[in-house]
Amino acid sequence: MPAPILEVKSLKKRFGDSIAVDDISFDIQPGEILGLLGPNGAGKTTTIQMLLGLVTPTAGSIHMFGLDLATHREQILQQVNFSSTYISMPYSLTLEENLWVVAKLYGMTDIARRIDEVLKKVEMEDSRTKVTRRLSSGQMTRLALAKAILTEPKILFLDEPTASLDPDIAHKIRALLKEVRKSSGLSVLYTSHNMKEMEEMSDRIIFLQKGKIVAQGTAQEITQRFGQRDLEEVFLKLARES
Ligand SMILES: Nc1ncnc2c1ncn2[C@@H]1O[C@H](COP(=O)(O)OP(=O)(O)OP(=O)(O)O)[C@@H](O)[C@H]1O
Ligand SMILES: [Mg+2]
Structure with missing residues (x-):
């Protein structure tokens, strides 16, 4: 083993x-x-x-x-990340800006490409310029998950992680986690x-x-x-x- x-x-x-x-x-x-x-x-x-x-x-x-x-x-x-229902991210930043902050904190490169990729995975591309304060609780959860996988931990x-997600999105998130685990x-x-x-x-x-x-x-x-x-x-x- x-x-x-x-x-x-x-x-x-x-x-x-x-x-x-x-x-x-x-x-x-x-x-x-x-x-x-x-x-x-x-x-x-x-x-x-x-x-x-x-x-x-x-x-x-x-x-x-x-x-x-x-x-x-x-x-x-540096090699770990997390997500929680109670995670709080700066509310006045847009979804995209929040991910930039995380990427910078982790010292990532090629940030724009990676953010595009992750937003697509959690199906949040259309909300990328939305101010975090205005996200629904399910959208907040998806942002938290995007943040968690962004840094490739x-x-x-x-x-x-799926507490406030509707059944369709919860299903997709589970599939996504399995896919990331596999890849x-x-x-x-x-x-x-x-x-x-x-x-x-x-x-x-x-x-x-x-x-x-x-x-x-x-x-x-x-x-x-x-x-x-x-x-x-x-x-x-x-x-x-x-
Ligand atoms: N900062 C703290 N100060 C004092 N007690 C705490 C603190 N954090 C947690 N506890 C106590 O520790 C115990 C375990 O709490 P914890 O949050 O780890 O439970 P949990 O398994 O996550 O529960 P839940 O399913 O409700 O999320 C609880 O009795 C809680 O009141
Ligand atoms: Mg708990």
């Missing part, structure tokens, strides 16, 4: 008296899509924030590309409360509950292990037992 592109060991985050992430370990292989599943408050976003270096872990280690995030933050984050962290070997860690999407997208799933990993494996392995028909039933079973 190739060396993992991301390796998390005994990761923990405490906020005051409460533990948001409680001693979790996992890895992601090159080209793998890993789904992070769990009820509200399970610790998914906190985990992603630690992986992005936005929240400092209380304990544990994070390695990407064989490097320690604690000591090689800049080098690692090796790992993408997606926190509820560039992208690894993805993402969260979603849409169980069908989890089943369709994830090579492997980690189920978090109260900060701990309570199940992991393929969707099929997990549903079989819990004796349920599908992932949704497993989710309901685990969430209601707690």
Whole structure:
């Protein structure tokens, strides 16, 4: 098996008296899509924030590309990107200008061509001169995704990437992520409360509950292990037992 592109060991985050992430370990292989599943408050976003270096872990280690995030933050984050429902981009800039800022921050070249390409992929070419403030929530989500794939990252962290998308666009975005994964070997860690999407997208799933990993494996392995028909039933079973 190739060396993992991301390796998390005994990761923990405490906020005051409460533990948001409680001693979790996992890895992601090159080209793998890993789904992070769990009820509200399970610790998914906190985990992603630690992986992005936005929240400092209380304990544990994070390695990407064989490097320690604690000591090689800049080098690692250059090859990483993310998107989240709660991402906020400068509202007074146009969609296109926002992408230019990101491209410049990452030191990209051939920016105009790449922006054209990405806007086409998320079907936003017609809105390129629209001021970000005026985008609908689904359009904001697509802009956030455009921003995430623009820099051709090796790992993408997606926190509820399809939450506000209509079914047609959500379907296209899933197809797009699979295509990028196939063409560039992208690894993805993402969260979603849409169980069908989890089943369709994830090579492997980690189920978090109260900060701990309570199940992991393929969707099929997990549903079989819990004796349920599908992932949704497993989710309901685990969430209601707690
Ligand atoms: N900055 C913070 N300060 C204090 N507590 C926090 C902070 N951020 C998160 N938490 C707490 O950590 C726990 C995990 O939150 P987190 O946002 O990681 O959950 P989640 O799995 O992403 O949930 P959701 O499905 O609702 O997005 C929650 O109990 C939350 O209240
Ligand atoms: Mg969250």
